[in-house]
Each structure stands twice: as C-alpha cells, then as structure tokens.
Amino acid sequence: MRVTLHVWRQPGPELAGVFVRYDMTDVSPDMSFLEMLDVLNQQLLARQDDPIAFDHDCREGICGACGMVINGRPHGPRRATTTCQLHMRSFPDGAELWIEPWRARAFPVIKDLVVDRGAFDRIIQAGGFITARTGSAPEANSLLVPKADADLAMDAAACIGCGACVAACPNASAMLFVAAKVSHLGLLPQGQPERAARVVGMVAQMDAEGFGACSNHGECMAACPKEISIDFIARLNRDYLKAVVSHPSSVVRGDGGSNG
Amino acid sequence: MAVTGVILFLFVVAHLLGNLKIFEGPAAFDAYAEGLRTVGAPFFGRGWLLWIARVVLIVAVLAHMWAAIETTRASWRARPVSYRRLEPVETTYAARTMRWGGVLIVVYVIYHLLDFTFGRVNPSFVPGDVYHNVVASLRVGPVAAAYIAAMVVLGLHLYHGTWSALQTLGLNRPPTGGWRRGVAAAIAVLIAGAYISIPVAVLAGMLR
Amino acid sequence: MELRSRIPDGPLEAKWERHRSGIKLVNPANKLKHHILVVGSGLAGASAAASLAELGYRVSCFCFQDSPRRAHSIAAQGGINAAKNYQNDGDSVFRLFYDTIKGGDFRSREANVYRLAEISARIIDQCTAQGVPFAREYGGLLANRSFGGVQVSRTFYARGQTGQQLLLGAYQALSRQIGIGTVTMYPRSEMLDLVVIDGRARGIITRDLISGAVSAHAGDAVVLATGGYSNVYYLSTNAKGCNVTAIWRAHKRGAAFANPGFTQIHPTCIPQTGAHQSKLTLMSESLRNDGRIWVPKRQGETRPPHQIPEEDRDYYLERLYPSYGNLAPRDIASRRAKEVCDEGRGVGPGGHGVYLDLRDAIARLGRRVIAERYGNLFEMYQRITGEDPFQVPMRIYPAPHYTMGGLWVDYNLMTTVDGLYAIGEANFSDHGANRLGASALMQGLADGYFILPYTIGDYLAQAKPVTVDPEHPAFHQIRGEVAERVRRLLAASGRKTVDAFHRELGRVMWDKCGMSRNAAGLKEAMGRIGQLRDEFWRDVHVGGRGEELNQSLEHAGRVADFFEFAELMCQDALYREESCGCHFREEYQTPEGEAKRDDERFGYVAAWEFAGLGKEPVLHKEPLAFEAVHLAQRSYK
Known part of the structure; x- marks a missing residue:
C-alpha cells in the first residue's frame, strides 16, 4: 500500500519545527506503524538525510516509550493500542497521515517526535510509592486484600506512563496519570499510611510541572492504551479533598511522602 | 469551580421552582415575588435575605468566572504549541462549549436582569407586577427565542457542569458511580425543559 | 585469571545464612562515603539501587531509556516463582531448588540456586508490601498459578503483566530514594566503558544520549544490571534497545564471560511476517495448556488449515512425547518446531511457523471459556496478524527470548574484576543451560533486594574508600x-x-x-x-x-x-x-x-577471558559439584 506522511521535524528543543512530507510506497499492511517508520528511516539514511527520531523500545505495548499523535489521535486511531502495536492495515491505501509529537509544556520536545517525560518521574518521586524498606516486609498473606479491591487496583496499576493522556487532553492535564497511581496505591491496605501525603505531594508536583487543569472531557481515557477509567480521577479528587480537610498542614508544606 | 458551580446550580433550581409558580396564576406568582422580599421576617427586615442571597450569588458568579479564566489560562499555558489538529473522541459538545457557553450565559443574564429586574429593555415594564412583565416580554417572538436559546445553552452547561462537579468532588462511589452521565443529562434536560416551558406557554397563549 | 567461586562451606541449607552472618559489615557512618554506580534500572538494577540507598550508600543509577520504569523487565508476562507452599501441594525450598537445577540441565551452581529458592518467599513479601497488586483469591489471600516444567502451583502473578507490576514496585522504591536525594538518576545515559584502576572497578564512562556528552563517573563499586543479549539475533522478543555493550565492555576490561552460548529460544512467539519485521512478540506459554500444536504431514501443503483433515495433520509433540505432549519444555518444543519447518512442513509466510490450534478446546469448553482464559492473547494476536484465532489456528514460531549466559560471578555476585558486580540476566549464575518459566523475575529481584546489598559490603568493608576522582x-x-x-x-x-x-x-x-x-x-x-x-x-x-x-x-x-x-x-x-x-x-x-x-x-561452567580482539579467548573452567542432587537425563516422554 501507499501512504503519505507529514512528519513533525524539529532538530532540537529550542529550534522551530515543521511538517515534512514523505511519500511511502510498498508499505506492507502487516507492518507495525513503527516498522513503517523504520523503513522510512532506512531510506532517509540511504539518501544521507537525518532519520526521524522517535522513542520506542519493547514494541509490544508495555514499556510506554513510544507514542505520537497520528491524525490528531495519540497512538493513532485504534482504541487500546499503543503506536508500536498499531499496524498499517488499520489505514486505507493512500492514507494521508499527520504525525506529531506529544504537545505539552511539561513534555518539551527533544527532537522530532521525542519528548521529555521526566515530569512523570518527578511526580512519582513526590509520593507515588509505598515506603517499604527492603527486608522489613511482613509475611505476604498476613495482609488480606479483598479480590475486588485488588482487581480495581490492578486496573489502575496497568498505566504504562506513556503520556497519551496528557497528549490527548485539551488542557494537557496529567490527572489520569496521577489518578492511576494514587488509586492503585490508595486501594490497597498497604497504601493507607501514606495515602494523604501521597495525593497531596503528587498533585503539588503535577501543578509545579505545568500541566493543565482537568475539565472532565474524558479524552485521556479514550486515548489511554490501557483504557484506564476517569473514575479514578474522581477517586483522586475525593482523596485530595479528604487529605486537604484532614491534613491541611501537608498542603501548605506541599511535602508529599518524601519523608526519608 | 465545582463549589461555586454547585451554588449557582442551587440558585438555578430555586429560581426555576419560583418561576414555575407562574402556572398557578398571576396572584400566586406575584405573591411569590413579594414573598422573596419578606422571607425570613420578622427576624430579617424586608429584602435583607434577598440581598444576602444576591451578594452570595454575585460572589459565586465572580468566583466561578475567575476559576474558569484561571483554568483556561492554565490550559493554554500547558500547551504552548498546539496541534495541527486534535481529534475529539470522548468529549461531548457540552464539554467543548463550556467556555463560550459560560460567556453566552453571562450575556443573557445581563439582558435578563435588564428585562425583568430593572425593566430597562421591557417597554411595558410595571414595577412589582412580575407576572405581567414576564408575559409581556415573552410574548415578543425574538425575546422568547432568545430565552429558549439561552436555556438550551444553560442546559448544555449544566449537563457538563453537573457531570464535572460529580467528578471533581469525587462523588463516584458505587452503585451510583456508573449513573453519573445519565443523572447529569437528566438533570440538565429537566431544568432546561422546565424553564423553556414558560416562554412556550406564553407563546401558546396558555399564559396571558 | 583465577575463578574463585567463594561458595561457603557447610550443608547446602546453611550456606547462605552462615555466609551472610560472616560478611563484614560497613560502619553505618562510612556507608555514605561509599559511592556505588548501578547500571541498568530493571528488576535487578532498580531493586539494588533502592536497597543500597536505603542502607545508606550513595548511589548513582544509569539507564538508556528515558525513564527507569521502561527497562525491559516490564515486558515479562507470566509470573514469579516462590516456594511459599500456599497451595499446600507439597512445595518447598528444596523442590523449587531441584526443579530449577534440573530445568537448567545441571549446568548451574547448587549453592546459588538453593539460595535463590530460599530467598524466593521473601521477595513475595517485599513486593506485596510495596503494593504490587498480585492476583488474589476471594478470601483476600494471594493466588497462584502453575507454570511449565513443574508439578506444583507456586507462581504468583498480576494478570499478564507480572513483570510490569514488579518493576513498577522496584521503580517506585527507587523513585522514593531519588526524591530524597540518596540516588542520583541518569536516564538516557548509556554506559560505554568500564574504568579499572589497579585491578579494581573504579567507574564508568557514559554517553548522554541527548547531548552526546561523554562523561566519567567514579565510584567505589560498579554494579552491572544491564540484562541479556538476545538481540545478537536481531529478531528476538527483547526490547529494541537491549544490548550487550555494558557487559561486553566489562569483559574486555577483565571480567570473565560465562556460558555465552546458553541462549533460550521461546517456543510460542508470533512468526515473522516479512523482511520489515523489527522484533518478535511472545505469547504466553499458557496457550499450550489448551492448544494442540501441529503441521501438515505433507511438504508443500497449500490447503488452508481448516480444510486439512485430521489424517493429514501431524501433532508432532503428542506423537514424540506421549506423556508431556504439547507441554514439553521450552527447549524441546522449540527445537521440534524448527525440525518440522526445516523438513518443509512449516506453515505461513516463508514456511516459518507451526499451528497452535485451539479448535478442540473451543469445541470442548465453549467459546466463552476460551475467551475468558485467552481473550487478551487472542486480541493481541489478531492485532498483530490480522487473523482471528477463533476462526483460524494461530501460527507460532520459536524466538530468542532469554540468555542464561552472562558475566561470571562468584557467590557474592562479583565478577572477576574486584568491585565489579553483575546481577539479574547480566550474570550467568542461576539458570544453567535452560531457564524455567517465572524464574527470571525471581532471580532479578533476589539479586537486587536480598543478595547484592549484603555481599557488596564484604568488598566495601575491606576496601578502604579510596576517593578516585574522574580526573584520574x-x-x-x-x-x-x-x-x-x-x-x-x-x-x-x-x-x-x-x-x-x-x-x-x-x-x-x-x-x-x-x-x-x-x-x-x-x-x-x-x-x-x-x-x-x-x-x-x-x-x-x-x-x-x-x-x-x-x-x-x-x-x-x-x-x-x-x-x-x-x-x-x-x-x-x-x-x-x-x-x-x-x-x-x-x-x-x-x-x-x-x-x-x-x-x-x-560438567563445568565455561568462563572466557578476553585476550585481545582477533585472539582466541582463554577458557577457564569452574567445575560444578553436585552434592544434593543426583544427575539425571531429563526425560519428558
């Protein structure tokens, strides 16, 4: 099959970017989207052009490295599918595809389609954990977790940290990402002691990173390759309100759970 | 946003309940309008509570607008370079029109106050004769049309607003969690529909 | 070069405890003076970095990915073994030890494998405490599933994403330390060489993948947790970035490389579709529980699978291994698949595939049950191949998956270079010539949480902290x-x-x-x-x-x-x-x-010493002594 690509090319963070058009022929419908870009990159290298930079690693939809906006949809048109798992047969022959990086102030472009998602790591560092010093753990079955809670926690824990939620949000908000981690840990008994500090710390960091505010469009959920529900955002909000009411001082300090 | 929204929502509901007394006839409606001023007596003086309510409302409106402007600006800041195109998938028309809808509602409220409270744009305005003022104004086609249109906008605003508030206030506990969309839609339709019934009734000649 | 395995004396069951109690301790006040460089942030690297920092060491951690959370451990699907005996089916530390050593075809060290089995239970405790959402039973207790090659149910799992959840647990523990400032994280940094001074590992050279800056990092010890080298085959189930560079560079600087030829080929992967293929995708082995593997009897068969009658099909695993049938171990299942394809009976593009057919299971159990069991796998298969496994039998083919070989390490996980450690898939230690399912996660976390943090003290306590600055x-x-x-x-x-x-x-x-x-x-x-x-x-x-x-x-x-x-x-x-x-x-x-x-x-470990490029490497042998197990020919007939 044939496709026409318009790829965002930006040589560096401070440099201006433009869409560059590439016409591809002989694209196999069995190729993954990234394999199609691989082929294009081989062609670019062969004619001494700079290949397109894009993040990718596991190519099986779990590491969260890949991600680009394809025709206005993060990870492309298929629901519950990362870019690496998207195959060219999802597109009609002769398709015209506009490919852009995630766009958010908190995710600055490094080069072409590669963005810096360090903000997500810093949010986790601000409280997205359970403090359990190695060696101090009690016998695993001494803690009972109702199956329903464990299953729901797993739904939230499925987040791969790809950033599609931010990319899809009209406000570039990171609420779904934060909500997923807050809910995962908050649903488990192990997560209770730090529950208030965690949510306050993570939300404070999220705000500091310059993400936008959630206005409940639900686009994040639609773009999420793991289909994480925005119900978790409601849960995050409830936890946050509770924490603010019960631990107002932690809000003032904004000191998450990093209490070494 | 959610807290001020809830206050305004309660006002919209209260206002509607009052308005619907118009179907009980001129006397009941005018008595209700007068009653708003004497409510709370003898503890409160005439109009005191009404003014307190007005102050709360004005503050809520201003805070609501301020919050809206702040979140809008935060959103714009959060995405300095915009997409060539971002394809909406999940979001609703109501959600996408919150900002402009809000502006339209403000514009309409101003007109509405000029019409019914201050009587500036109502040629046959009679202070105190509330029933007459309403019917006289809404009998004019374009005025009724504007009223209806504004209520549709309000309905959309309420639909996303209610859903949003339930989300923001974290009210998603089972078993009601799954009904939030439906509940929000039902409330919005009910309120907008009830408001719209008034101009429709006037135009249909049921209220004269 | 001398291979000193440092295996403690005494009975197998007492070795680790005795060794641990004898390890010299680093004065708590001195720990902060020791700077440890951890390269890699997968299960082994992240757990080690976090645990070392908790102990008070100064830690720097490096990964080539944009975030430590993306290390390839994240892709492990099945589960993690532990000798908890929660199912009351007679599991024990010895049984896990024996299964692992037998599965490895008696080419691993008894003492290491026994220690691994001993520690396995604590890993589950640790991960549960961190909030890893393991599957639960209705009563709230942890659930188990069974896994290939063993007869007890000892595998803990979190849906099909066990590796992801365990890694996120370790990543979160690491993140906590980064937040406190005890670990300095260097993402998008690739280790390109090892610095050895006077026979001791003293630091590494990295390239910042964003700026291209090549810089030196000095430390008192270097820990390599850089995974395996399956990508030497180009097509493998590994992530695209997986590589041999860190351990190869270390090898060139003096670390012996053990059993490099031991590589595992996983039998159930989705076959290649064309020349553009960039990687292969694994499908859970669990499919073999209900699926039957077959190829046409005739070479060059052109009929579509559903038109091939029963008598023209060769269920070769059932034919060759009547008692294990489709559940024969990985190495055997893989080899037999290659054999029938080499005979020209393979199916699909290029003849590189065999059928994994769930038709009989669907008929027996009903579509609903099969969808419940394998729904997400079917979806993944369909997404990649465009074929619906409910209609057409799946095609599978073996693919490189894991490498048992790696840097030679002693009982303390130290390589032949003093102060250089290798943990996780990067070392050779525990899986012999074949790894059993659900054992890689166990080993990575055992090394990182419960072995290295102690054993590294043995070296650091004896080696005075020498401040080596990167200007050396x-x-x-x-x-x-x-x-x-x-x-x-x-x-x-x-x-x-x-x-x-x-x-x-x-x-x-x-x-x-x-x-x-x-x-x-x-x-x-x-x-x-x-x-x-x-x-x-x-x-x-x-x-x-x-x-x-x-x-x-x-x-x-x-x-x-x-x-x-x-x-x-x-x-x-x-x-x-x-x-x-x-x-x-x-x-x-x-x-x-x-x-x-x-x-x-x-009956030995082959540890190779680098002798210079183009020169024949020098072979050193570490004899394997088996005291607790009896060497037997594996039989799955």
Whole structure:
C-alpha cells in the first residue's frame, strides 16, 4: 500500500519545527506503524538525510516509550493500542497521515517526535510509592486484600506512563496519570499510611510541572492504551479533598511522602 | 469551580421552582415575588435575605468566572504549541462549549436582569407586577427565542457542569458511580425543559 | 585469571545464612562515603539501587531509556516463582531448588540456586508490601498459578503483566530514594566503558544520549544490571534497545564471560511476517495448556488449515512425547518446531511457523471459556496478524527470548574484576543451560533486594574508600577511547545502514548458533562474523552528529559490540561438545533426537577471558559439584 506522511521535524528543543512530507510506497499492511517508520528511516539514511527520531523500545505495548499523535489521535486511531502495536492495515491505501509529537509544556520536545517525560518521574518521586524498606516486609498473606479491591487496583496499576493522556487532553492535564497511581496505591491496605501525603505531594508536583487543569472531557481515557477509567480521577479528587480537610498542614508544606 | 458551580446550580433550581409558580396564576406568582422580599421576617427586615442571597450569588458568579479564566489560562499555558489538529473522541459538545457557553450565559443574564429586574429593555415594564412583565416580554417572538436559546445553552452547561462537579468532588462511589452521565443529562434536560416551558406557554397563549 | 567461586562451606541449607552472618559489615557512618554506580534500572538494577540507598550508600543509577520504569523487565508476562507452599501441594525450598537445577540441565551452581529458592518467599513479601497488586483469591489471600516444567502451583502473578507490576514496585522504591536525594538518576545515559584502576572497578564512562556528552563517573563499586543479549539475533522478543555493550565492555576490561552460548529460544512467539519485521512478540506459554500444536504431514501443503483433515495433520509433540505432549519444555518444543519447518512442513509466510490450534478446546469448553482464559492473547494476536484465532489456528514460531549466559560471578555476585558486580540476566549464575518459566523475575529481584546489598559490603568493608576522582588519568584515557570510537563510527562513510548489518549478523547467528548448532556451522559463522565486522567498520553509514540525539549512532555502537561478542558466543557453543538444555549440538544427541549431556567432560561452567580482539579467548573452567542432587537425563516422554 501507499501512504503519505507529514512528519513533525524539529532538530532540537529550542529550534522551530515543521511538517515534512514523505511519500511511502510498498508499505506492507502487516507492518507495525513503527516498522513503517523504520523503513522510512532506512531510506532517509540511504539518501544521507537525518532519520526521524522517535522513542520506542519493547514494541509490544508495555514499556510506554513510544507514542505520537497520528491524525490528531495519540497512538493513532485504534482504541487500546499503543503506536508500536498499531499496524498499517488499520489505514486505507493512500492514507494521508499527520504525525506529531506529544504537545505539552511539561513534555518539551527533544527532537522530532521525542519528548521529555521526566515530569512523570518527578511526580512519582513526590509520593507515588509505598515506603517499604527492603527486608522489613511482613509475611505476604498476613495482609488480606479483598479480590475486588485488588482487581480495581490492578486496573489502575496497568498505566504504562506513556503520556497519551496528557497528549490527548485539551488542557494537557496529567490527572489520569496521577489518578492511576494514587488509586492503585490508595486501594490497597498497604497504601493507607501514606495515602494523604501521597495525593497531596503528587498533585503539588503535577501543578509545579505545568500541566493543565482537568475539565472532565474524558479524552485521556479514550486515548489511554490501557483504557484506564476517569473514575479514578474522581477517586483522586475525593482523596485530595479528604487529605486537604484532614491534613491541611501537608498542603501548605506541599511535602508529599518524601519523608526519608 | 465545582463549589461555586454547585451554588449557582442551587440558585438555578430555586429560581426555576419560583418561576414555575407562574402556572398557578398571576396572584400566586406575584405573591411569590413579594414573598422573596419578606422571607425570613420578622427576624430579617424586608429584602435583607434577598440581598444576602444576591451578594452570595454575585460572589459565586465572580468566583466561578475567575476559576474558569484561571483554568483556561492554565490550559493554554500547558500547551504552548498546539496541534495541527486534535481529534475529539470522548468529549461531548457540552464539554467543548463550556467556555463560550459560560460567556453566552453571562450575556443573557445581563439582558435578563435588564428585562425583568430593572425593566430597562421591557417597554411595558410595571414595577412589582412580575407576572405581567414576564408575559409581556415573552410574548415578543425574538425575546422568547432568545430565552429558549439561552436555556438550551444553560442546559448544555449544566449537563457538563453537573457531570464535572460529580467528578471533581469525587462523588463516584458505587452503585451510583456508573449513573453519573445519565443523572447529569437528566438533570440538565429537566431544568432546561422546565424553564423553556414558560416562554412556550406564553407563546401558546396558555399564559396571558 | 583465577575463578574463585567463594561458595561457603557447610550443608547446602546453611550456606547462605552462615555466609551472610560472616560478611563484614560497613560502619553505618562510612556507608555514605561509599559511592556505588548501578547500571541498568530493571528488576535487578532498580531493586539494588533502592536497597543500597536505603542502607545508606550513595548511589548513582544509569539507564538508556528515558525513564527507569521502561527497562525491559516490564515486558515479562507470566509470573514469579516462590516456594511459599500456599497451595499446600507439597512445595518447598528444596523442590523449587531441584526443579530449577534440573530445568537448567545441571549446568548451574547448587549453592546459588538453593539460595535463590530460599530467598524466593521473601521477595513475595517485599513486593506485596510495596503494593504490587498480585492476583488474589476471594478470601483476600494471594493466588497462584502453575507454570511449565513443574508439578506444583507456586507462581504468583498480576494478570499478564507480572513483570510490569514488579518493576513498577522496584521503580517506585527507587523513585522514593531519588526524591530524597540518596540516588542520583541518569536516564538516557548509556554506559560505554568500564574504568579499572589497579585491578579494581573504579567507574564508568557514559554517553548522554541527548547531548552526546561523554562523561566519567567514579565510584567505589560498579554494579552491572544491564540484562541479556538476545538481540545478537536481531529478531528476538527483547526490547529494541537491549544490548550487550555494558557487559561486553566489562569483559574486555577483565571480567570473565560465562556460558555465552546458553541462549533460550521461546517456543510460542508470533512468526515473522516479512523482511520489515523489527522484533518478535511472545505469547504466553499458557496457550499450550489448551492448544494442540501441529503441521501438515505433507511438504508443500497449500490447503488452508481448516480444510486439512485430521489424517493429514501431524501433532508432532503428542506423537514424540506421549506423556508431556504439547507441554514439553521450552527447549524441546522449540527445537521440534524448527525440525518440522526445516523438513518443509512449516506453515505461513516463508514456511516459518507451526499451528497452535485451539479448535478442540473451543469445541470442548465453549467459546466463552476460551475467551475468558485467552481473550487478551487472542486480541493481541489478531492485532498483530490480522487473523482471528477463533476462526483460524494461530501460527507460532520459536524466538530468542532469554540468555542464561552472562558475566561470571562468584557467590557474592562479583565478577572477576574486584568491585565489579553483575546481577539479574547480566550474570550467568542461576539458570544453567535452560531457564524455567517465572524464574527470571525471581532471580532479578533476589539479586537486587536480598543478595547484592549484603555481599557488596564484604568488598566495601575491606576496601578502604579510596576517593578516585574522574580526573584520574585512567578516566581521561578511557573517555578518550570512547570518544574516539564514536568518532570512528561517525566517520565511516559507507553505504550500508547499521540496521542492515545487524540483520545480517542476526541471520548468521540464528542459522548457525540458534536452536541447534554443529561444529561446521559454528566455524563457518565465526568466519562470516569476522568478515561482517570488518565490512561494518568499513562500509557502515551512521549519519548525523555525535553531539545530539542520534539513535542511529546508539544502535551502531551496540551492533559493533554484538559483532565482537557474537564470535565468543560461537566459540563457546563450538567448544561445548555436548548437548544440554538450550544448547543443542546436532552431533551429540540420543537416537531419539534428545540432548545428550556429557557430565564427564563438560560438567563445568565455561568462563572466557578476553585476550585481545582477533585472539582466541582463554577458557577457564569452574567445575560444578553436585552434592544434593543426583544427575539425571531429563526425560519428558
């Protein structure tokens, strides 16, 4: 099959970017989207052009490295599918595809389609954990977790940290990402002691990173390759309100759970 | 946003309940309008509570607008370079029109106050004769049309607003969690529909 | 070079406890003076970095991904073994130990494997405490599933994403330390060389993948947790970035490389569809519980599968292994698949595939039950191939998946270079010639949480903290060498892309040093690799500059190392004139075509010492003594 690509090319963070058009022929419908870009990159290298930079690693939809906006949809048109798992047969022959990086102030472009998602790591560092010093753990079955809670926690824990939620949000908000981690840990008994500090710390960091505010469009959920529900955002909000009411001082300090 | 929204929502509901007394006839409606001023007596003086309510409302409106402007600006800041195109998938028309809808509602409220409270744009305005003022104004086609249109906008605003508030206030506990969309839609339709019934009734000649 | 395994004396059950109690301790006040460099942030690296920081050491952690959370451990699906005996089915530390050592075809150390089994239970405790959402029973207790090659149910899991959840647990523990400031994290940083001063590992040279800056990091000890090298085959189930560079560079600086030829080929992967293929995707082995594997009896069969009648199908695993049937161990299932394909009976594009047919199971259990069990796998298969497994039997083919070989380490997980440690898949320690399912996660976390944090103290307590600063001449020199290599790669103004070279290398390795090997093929491969390597340096075109994000350059460096390493791998496979586990030498098989071990001649670990490029590496042997288990021929008939 044939496709026409318009790829965002930006040589560096401070440099201006433009869409560059590439016409591809002989694209196999069995190729993954990234394999199609691989082929294009081989062609670019062969004619001494700079290949397109894009993040990718596991190519099986779990590491969260890949991600680009394809025709206005993060990870492309298929629901519950990362870019690496998207195959060219999802597109009609002769398709015209506009490919852009995630766009958010908190995710600055490094080069072409590669963005810096360090903000997500810093949010986790601000409280997205359970403090359990190695060696101090009690016998695993001494803690009972109702199956329903464990299953729901797993739904939230499925987040791969790809950033599609931010990319899809009209406000570039990171609420779904934060909500997923807050809910995962908050649903488990192990997560209770730090529950208030965690949510306050993570939300404070999220705000500091310059993400936008959630206005409940639900686009994040639609773009999420793991289909994480925005119900978790409601849960995050409830936890946050509770924490603010019960631990107002932690809000003032904004000191998450990093209490070494 | 959610807290001020809830206050305004309660006002919209209260206002509607009052308005619907118009179907009980001129006397009941005018008595209700007068009653708003004497409510709370003898503890409160005439109009005191009404003014307190007005102050709360004005503050809520201003805070609501301020919050809206702040979140809008935060959103714009959060995405300095915009997409060539971002394809909406999940979001609703109501959600996408919150900002402009809000502006339209403000514009309409101003007109509405000029019409019914201050009587500036109502040629046959009679202070105190509330029933007459309403019917006289809404009998004019374009005025009724504007009223209806504004209520549709309000309905959309309420639909996303209610859903949003339930989300923001974290009210998603089972078993009601799954009904939030439906509940929000039902409330919005009910309120907008009830408001719209008034101009429709006037135009249909049921209220004269 | 001398291989001192430092295996403690005493009965097997008491070795670790006794050793641990005898390890010299580092004065808590001194810990902060010790700076430990951890390279890699997968299960082993992240857990080690977090645990070391909790102990009070100063830690720097490096990963080439943009975030430590993306290390390839994240892709492990099935589960993690632990001898908890929660199912009351008679599991025990000894049983887990025995299964692992037998599964590895008696080519691993008893003491290490026993320790692994001992620690396994604590890993589950630790991960649960961190909030890993393991599957639960209705009563709220942890659930287990059974897994290939064993008869007890001891595998803990979190849906099909066990690796992800365990890694996120370790990542979160690491993040906490980064937040406190006890760990300095260097994402998008690739280790390109090791600095050894006076026989001790003193630091590493890294390249910042964004700016291209080559910099030196000094430390008191270096821990390599950089995973396996399956990508030497180009097509594997590993992530695209997985590479041998860190351990290969360490090898060139003096660390012995053990059993490089032991590589595991996983039987149930989705076959290649065309020349554009960039990687292979694994499908859970659990499909073999209900699926039947077959190929047409006739060569060159052209009928679609559903038109091939029963009498024209060859359910070859059921035919050859009546008692284990489709559940034969990984190495056997893989080899038999290759055999039937080599006979020209393979299916799908290029004839590289066999059918995994759930038709009978669907008929027996109903579509609903099958959808419940395998729904997400079916979806993934359909997404990749465009075929619906409910309608058409799946096609599967073996793919490189895990490498048992790695840097040689002693009981303390230290390599032959003092102060240099290797943990997780990067070392050779626990899986012998074949790894059992759900054991890799166990080993990575055992090393990182519960072994290295103690054993590294043994070295640090004895080695006074010497402040080596990155301005030491050795750092300057090696940094210069690294920079020069980068320059050379960029300067080669050839015509072929890095990817093209990598594919070619992969094909040679797959054909000659893959599922089955023979002396002639291995010799041929070694010759071919040498040619390709020369051609690579002459004719590669990398493109771009060194002072920017340059993914082609990253790849080029890794492929250059694969070219050097591949030769050692073939050398090891050639030298080992026996068949064991995943290492199948065609010359050494039983009349029924099974692996024929030679414990007399090859009952040892082969540890290779680097002697210079183009020179024959020096073989050192660590004899394997089996006291607790009886060596037996594996039989799955």
